Amino acid sequence: MLKFMQRFVSEGVVTNDFPSIVAEPPEGFLGKPVIDFERCTACDKCAEACPTGAISFNAVPQQDIPVKTERILSLNYGDCIFCGECAVACPNAISMTKEFQLAATKKEDLVTRARYRDDGSGKFRFVEIERHAQANDPTAQEIGLRLKEKIHKLLGRSLHIREVDAGSCNGCEVEITSLNNPVHDIERFGIHFVASPRHADMLLVTGPVTRNMEIALKHTFDATPDPKVVVAVGACAIGGGVFGTSYASCGGVDNILPVDVFIPGCPPRPEALLHGILLAVGRLSQSYPG
Amino acid sequence: MDPKLKYSLLLKETWGDRLTVETSVAPNELYLTLDPRFVGSLVEICSTLVKSFRAHFVTLVPVDERSTKRSLSVLYIFSVAHDDLFLILSVPVDPRNMELPSISTHVESANWFEREMKDWFGIIAFPNIYRLASHPDWPEDVHPMLKDFKADQKVPRVRGDFEFKRVEGEGIFEIPVGPVHAGIIEPGHFRFSVAGEPIINLEAQLFYTHKATEKIGEGLTPERTVFLAERISGDTSFGHALAFCHAIERMSAIEIPERALVSRTILLELERLYNHIGDIGAIMLDVGYGVGASMASHLKEQLLQSNEILTGSRLLRGMAAIGGIRRNIEDTPSKRQTLHDVSRNQRKSFENLVEIAMSSSSTLDRLETTGQLTHKEAFRLGVIGLAGRASGIDRDLRRDHPHCSYRQLRFKPALHNEGDVLARFNVRIDEVRHSFELLEQLEDLLSEGPTRATHGPIPSGGFALGYAEAWRGEVVHWVMTDGSGKITRWKITDPSFHNWKGVTVAARNNIIPDFPVINKSFNLSYSGNDR
Numbered sequence: 001m002l003k004f005m006q007r008f009v010s011e012g013v014v015t016n017d018f019p020s021i022v023a024e025p026p027e028g029f030l031g032k033p034v035i036d037f038e039r040c041t042a043c044d045k046c047a048e049a050c051p052t053g054a055i056s057f058n059a060v061p062q063q064d065i066p067v068k069t070e071r072i073l074s075l076n077y078g079d080c081i082f083c084g085e086c087a088v089a090c091p092n093a094i095s096m097t098k099e100f101q102l103a104a105t106k107k108e109d110l111v112t113r114a115r116y117r118d119d120g121s122g123k124f125r126f127v128e129i130e131r132h133a134q135a136n137d138p139t140a141q142e143i144g145l146r147l148k149e150k151i152h153k154l155l156g157r158s159l160h161i162r163e164v165d166a167g168s169c170n171g172c173e174v175e176i177t178s179l180n181n182p183v184h185d186i187e188r189f190g191i192h193f194v195a196s197p198r199h200a201d202m203l204l205v206t207g208p209v210t211r212n213m214e215i216a217l218k219h220t221f222d223a224t225p226d227p228k229v230v231v232a233v234g235a236c237a238i239g240g241g242v243f244g245t246s247y248a249s250c251g252g253v254d255n256i257l258p259v260d261v262f263i264p265g266c267p268p269r270p271e272a273l274l275h276g277i278l279l280a281v282g283r284l285s286q287s288y289p290g
Numbered sequence: 291m292d293p294k295l296k297y298s299l300l301l302k303e304t305w306g307d308r309l310t311v312e313t314s315v316a317p318n319e320l321y322l323t324l325d326p327r328f329v330g331s332l333v334e335i336c337s338t339l340v341k342s343f344r345a346h347f348v349t350l351v352p353v354d355e356r357s358t359k360r361s362l363s364v365l366y367i368f369s370v371a372h373d374d375l376f377l378i379l380s381v382p383v384d385p386r387n388m389e390l391p392s393i394s395t396h397v398e399s400a401n402w403f404e405r406e407m408k409d410w411f412g413i414i415a416f417p418n419i420y421r422l423a424s425h426p427d428w429p430e431d432v433h434p435m436l437k438d439f440k441a442d443q444k445v446p447r448v449r450g451d452f453e454f455k456r457v458e459g460e461g462i463f464e465i466p467v468g469p470v471h472a473g474i475i476e477p478g479h480f481r482f483s484v485a486g487e488p489i490i491n492l493e494a495q496l497f498y499t500h501k502a503t504e505k506i507g508e509g510l511t512p513e514r515t516v517f518l519a520e521r522i523s524g525d526t527s528f529g530h531a532l533a534f535c536h537a538i539e540r541m542s543a544i545e546i547p548e549r550a551l552v553s554r555t556i557l558l559e560l561e562r563l564y565n566h567i568g569d570i571g572a573i574m575l576d577v578g579y580g581v582g583a584s585m586a587s588h589l590k591e592q593l594l595q596s597n598e599i600l601t602g603s604r605l606l607r608g609m610a611a612i613g614g615i616r617r618n619i620e621d622t623p624s625k626r627q628t629l630h631d632v633s634r635n636q637r638k639s640f641e642n643l644v645e646i647a648m649s650s651s652s653t654l655d656r657l658e659t660t661g662q663l664t665h666k667e668a669f670r671l672g673v674i675g676l677a678g679r680a681s682g683i684d685r686d687l688r689r690d691h692p693h694c695s696y697r698q699l700r701f702k703p704a705l706h707n708e709g710d711v712l713a714r715f716n717v718r719i720d721e722v723r724h725s726f727e728l729l730e731q732l733e734d735l736l737s738e739g740p741t742r743a744t745h746g747p748i749p750s751g752g753f754a755l756g757y758a759e760a761w762r763g764e765v766v767h768w769v770m771t772d773g774s775g776k777i778t779r780w781k782i783t784d785p786s787f788h789n790w791k792g793v794t795v796a797a798r799n800n801i802i803p804d805f806p807v808i809n810k811s812f813n814l815s816y817s818g819n820d821r
Contacts, residue, residue, distance in 0.1 A: 003646060004581055014588060027622065028602040051517040083517060083608045163474045167499040169817045170476055171524025171605055177474050177568075178594065181587035195472035211445075212425050212498045213477055216469045242518050246441045247434055248502035267524065269604065 015185045018271050019278065025098045025269070030084045032099040035075060035114075039093035042071050042116040042124035049089035052235065052242055054079035060115075069118040070127075077102050077133055078110040078238035081266035102133075102264040103276030107238065107254065109133060110264060159191045159281060162200035162224065166217045166253065167210030172234045172267040176204065184270045191277065197223040202280060205257070206267075208236040208243045209250040221257050229260040229280045233273065238262045293373040294320055300343075305335065309379075316540040316754040318691070323380045329390065332381060336366060337396035345370050345377055346685065347672055349783040350403035351768045352411040354437045356385055364390060364413060366400070367755065367768065371690035376755055383413055392418040399672020399788060410435035423497050423820075426450030434505060441505045454493045457483035462490065465802070469498045473806075476816035480805075487801040492794045496819055503821040507780040512538045512612055512748050512769075515777055519767070520607050522782055523818030528561045529760025530767075530782070530818075531610035536693065537756025537769040538612050542748055549739040550614030555694040556732050557606055557619070559725040560632070562761035564593040566676075566718040566725075567640065569813050573715055574647060576807035577656040582647050589639055596636075599628045614742030633729040640726070644719055657712035661808030663796040664709055673792040675763015675785040677812050680717045681709035687759035694758075699731055709796075711811040721761075748775040762786065762815065784818030 016023060025031065035046075047055045054077070060070035087094045104110050113130040163176055179186040180193065194200050197220045209217060221230070232253040235241035245251030253259050263276035297320055298311045308328040312321045324332060339345040345368035352364045362383040369376050383390060392415040394401040404415035405422035412433040427447040433439065456464075462485050469477035477498040483491040503522055507515050512534075519534035520527040532554060539546065546554075571586025594604040600619045601609050609615050620626055647653065663673065668681035678685060686703035688696040704720035706713040753770040763785030772778035793812050797805055 003649065007585070007642065007646075026599040026602075027624065028617065029598060030602045030608065051514050081517065081607075084602075164470055165474075165476045165499070165816075167501055167817075168476070169499075169501075169521040169524040170815060171521065171527065171607075173474055173476065174525055174568075174605060178587075178591060180474075181591045182584055183588060183591045193474060197470070207499065208501065210499055210501055212500060213469065216477065216498070220470050242521050243501045243503070243506065246502045246506055247439075247443050247445050248500050248505075266521075266607070267605065269598075 014182050015188065016183055018184070018274060022101070022271065025100060029098050029100075030082045030096050032077060032097050032102060033075070033080065033082070033084070033086055034095055034097050035073070035112075036093045036095075037073075037114045037126045037129065040073065040090075040114075040116070040126060041093075042073060043090075045089045046086040046094055049085040051083060051085065052079045052081055052244075054081075055086055057116075071116045071124060072130070073114045073116060075112045075133070076110055076239070077112075077264045078107055078262055079235060079241070080264060081235050081241060100265070100269055100272045101275040102272065103279050104133075104262055105260060105279065107259075107262055110238070110262060159189070159202060159277075160194045160200045161191060161202045161204050161277070162194055162197045162220070163204045164197075164206070164217060164220050166205050166207040166213040166237070167249065168207035168234065168236055172206035172237075175267045175270055175273060176206070176233070178270045179273060184274065186274065186277075189278075197221075198225065200224050201228060202277070203228065203230045203257075204233055204277070205230060205253045206233045206237050208240040208245075209253055209256050211248050211250070214250055214256060217253075217256060230257050231261045231263060231276060231280050232259045233263050233265075233276070234268060235264065235266045238264060241266060293318070293370070293375045296373070297370070297375060297377065304338070305331070309335075314754065315543055315749075315752065318374055319376045319378055319755055321378045321380060324382075326382045326384070329381065333391050333393050333396060335379065336393040336400075339368050339377060339379075340397055343368075343370060343377075344372070347397050347399045348376070348764075349766050349768065349781060350400055350407065351779070351781040352383075352407045352413055352435070353770065353779045354411065354435065357437060361385060362388070362411065362413065364407070365768065366393070367766075369691065371685060374691050376691075378755075388413045390415050392416055394418050397672075398670050402787060402791070409433070412436065421453075423500065425495075425497065426452055434502065441502055441508075452479070452481075452495055454481045454495075455491060457490050459485075461485050478816050482802060482805075484802060487803070489797050489800055489802060489805070492797045492805075494790060494794055496790065496816060498820065499817045500820040501817075504780050504782055507777050510777050511775070512771070512777060515780065516610055516612065519782075520610065522821060523784055523786075523815040524605060525565055526561065526760045526762060526765065526784070526815065526818060528557050528606040528610060529758050529762075529765045530784070532558065532694075533756045533758040533760075533765040533767045534769065534780075535610050535612050535756065536758065537754050537767045538748060540756060541752035541754035541769070541771070542745060544613050544743055544745045546614055547740045547743055548737055550741045550743070551695050552732055552735045552737070553615050553619050553741060554610075555696065555699075556629070556729060556736075557601070557609055557615070558694065558758060558760065559728050559732070560593070560597055560600070561606055563632070563636075563722060563725050564590050564597065565761040565813075566722045567593065567643075569810065570643070570647070570715065570718050570722075572810050572813070573657070573711065573807060574653060576810050577653055579647070579650055579653045582643065582650065582653070585643050585646060589636065589643060592636060592639075593632065596628050596632050600625055611742060613745050614740070616742070618741050620736055629729070629733060633726055633733060637726040640722060654712065656804075656807070657715055658710060660711045660804050661796040661800055661811060662708070662710045663792050665707060667795055668709060668792060671791045671795065672788050674788050675759075676704075676717050676721065676761070677714060677789050677792055678763065679704055680706050680713035682707040685764075687757055687764045691757060695732065695735060698735065699728055701728060711807055714811040750775050760785070762813070762818075763789070782818075782821055784815055784821075786814035786816070786819040789814055790819060
């Protein structure tokens with residue numbers, strides 16, 4: 001017992017201050033890739049380098065013109081596995097930032113699209129940004145400030161989560177387990193992981209939903225009482241990730257269940273998970289009658 | 291004498307014309323092709339390799355080569371540890387008669403491989419015909435790994451029920467558990483037959499996380515497949531990606547720069563560290579020792595954070611690359627400091643943790659004699675890796691088939707004989723200590739130089755084994771390329787696939803409340819098993 005006391009005193013509090021202070025990830029961390037649209041020449045190198053097709057160029061169909069003179073660049077953070085290969089292929093226009101709180105309530109909010117036009121000489125030039133990824137989502141800090149009150153009002157100081165692995169590689173599980181360690185300590189928010197969907201308010205789903213987990217996932221959803229939210233964790237759960245859609249994979253949770261929040265990452269860091277979970281709590285109040 | 295020559299002569303002497311012996315580009319692989327007329331001697335050859343040559347069954351690779359050779363072939367891969375050699379027995383299979391004799395009566399560890407082969411390729415290893423990989427709602431005559439099956443094909447569900455071995459008798463009842471479990475773990479279904487609390491029999495139905503990884507790898511370039519390999523089993527991201535890169539490098543004879551080799555060894559040991567320490571905590575948690583568990587999870591978090599500083603990824607993703615590593619792990623003062631901290635300061639925290647774990651006699655009491663897997667059973671089932679070493683199976687690829695920098699390191703595999711949860715706990719403790727020592731040695735070995743070799747095109751029609759001793763055990767990949775250097779066959783073997791039978795045997799005669807800790811002490815990957 002004396003040994004425990006010694007250790008506790010010498011170590012002090014190890015829990016971090018997320019979300020009031022969001023620690024910056026270390027140098028070399030691969031967060032959200034950002035494209036400098038002015039510099040981009042729509043050359044396709046990044047799209048070729050991307051292992052999941054998160055970056056793509058599509059010719060815009062134009063009436064009466066056989067040669068396509070417009071292309072749309074689309075960058076989908078939902079499909080991104082944050083490998084950094086695009087930035088290696090095109091150091092000129094693409095850089096990896098340290099931004100990692102990317103959760104969004106709509107899949108469409110994870111997509112940035114920009115229009116490029118042939119300037120007549122065969123070279124494509126940037127025209128305009130059609131949409132920016134998640135322009136309106138509140139930051140984690142804002143959500144965190146409102147959280148305590150919200151959970152208290154709705155759920156009596158607790159949010160209960162049932163984690164469902166619908167075929168993930170277990171990378172997301174490593175990070176979700178990390179939420180329980182003393183550094184991230186998710187229980188300080190009144191959030192608990194529970195053993196049964198019948199006790200849960202939230203389903204935290206990982207994996208692309210394999211053929212063999214599809215039925216079990218539906219049963220789990222049905223067993224969860226209302227009001228409930230579904231959070232899709234990681235690139236696989238959002239759009240199939242590296243596994244895509246195949247005979248064995250349904251290519252994302254929203255093909256099977258209604259999803260309230262999408263958390264990009266492969267896997268998302270614990271802070272990114274927390275940010276998404278906190279965002280989903282906001283959703284809970286919207287879906288709650290009265 | 292060169293082992294390749296020695297075994298060529300030996301094999302010729304024993305089986306004469308029945309076997310054609312060939313070498314390949316890879317330095318320690320010997321391919322033996324069995325004359326199709328002598329398929330009947332397959333069982334005899336395999337059992338002789340295991341019994342007389344003391345070869346260890348590693349994996350079984352069916353390949354659909356109907357487009358080039360008009361036949362399929364099945365590779366039975368054995369490792370001869372004392373001579374650092376892989377014997378690869380290739381058996382042609384006629385597409386009109388997809389049947390081979392089963393070797394699993396003599397080589398028990400081939401059992402699951404043969405059943406998976408039937409489900410995925412339709413090649414029957416008679417009489418081993420039971421389903422393993424395909425769930426009951428999958429049609430009997432659809433074999434997804436054959437070349438004429440397209441990966442995105444829609445397959446309708448059919449009616450069917452799981453078949454479990456039933457135990458009958460007074461007071462015996464069945465408890466179904468899963469696939470969705472109580473903790474944050476992967477899906478699988480367990481069927482316990484119990485008499486009161488003691489488990490009489492345990493059957494596991496896996497393959498819930500089957501994602502067609504091998505199939506969708508086909509047709510990709512090797513560079514892109516590395517990212518898929520990182521996602522076979524998230525906790526072994528680096529181990530799997532490294533084994534895959536090894537296979538490509540061995541078939542293309544790519545020389546890896548010294549600095550890359552050392553860096554890879556460091557990353558492999560870092561992966562071992564965070565997983566072993568996480569498991570040590572999880573085992574304590576499962577027997578209700580909260581203080582120890584919490585300390586271990588804190589230490590694991592610190593290691594994950596160190597990983598992020600060194601590589602930009604907490605799970606060491608995006609590091610493995612064909613020809614070396616993708617990013618330098620020791621090019622800034624903060625990285626150097628982190629590496630130093632891991633091998634010195636974290637080591638102190640770990641010793642403190644061990645002291646606290648060992649000071650709780652009630653914890654040790656729960657671990658001792660629980661979930662015992664005897665040496666005899668472990669040997670029969672072919673249990674490998676850390677679970678094997680806890681049952682006295684003295685096999686560690688870092689010593690037996692040295693890869694990366696292991697040849698230069700002073701190192702002795704951890705070995706315990708009891709085979710219980712405590713032994714697996716202790717193997718982890720020993721291996722963590724070894725890893726700290728190895729990291730210290732490796733820091734000194736890190737020399738200046740390139741981290742990645744430039745290489746020419748990947749050969750067309752090349753094939754080779756790639757392997758690595760990851761934290762859970764040996765990860766083995768066999769890769770074959772097509773005419774344009776893209777992947778045409780990729781067989782992934784995670785140690786979990788060998789060890790799951792070990793879990794079901796170890797659980798017998800234990801009480802149900804001990805199953806979580808028994809399962810955790812093996813901590814097998816469902817995703818690595820199901821792919």
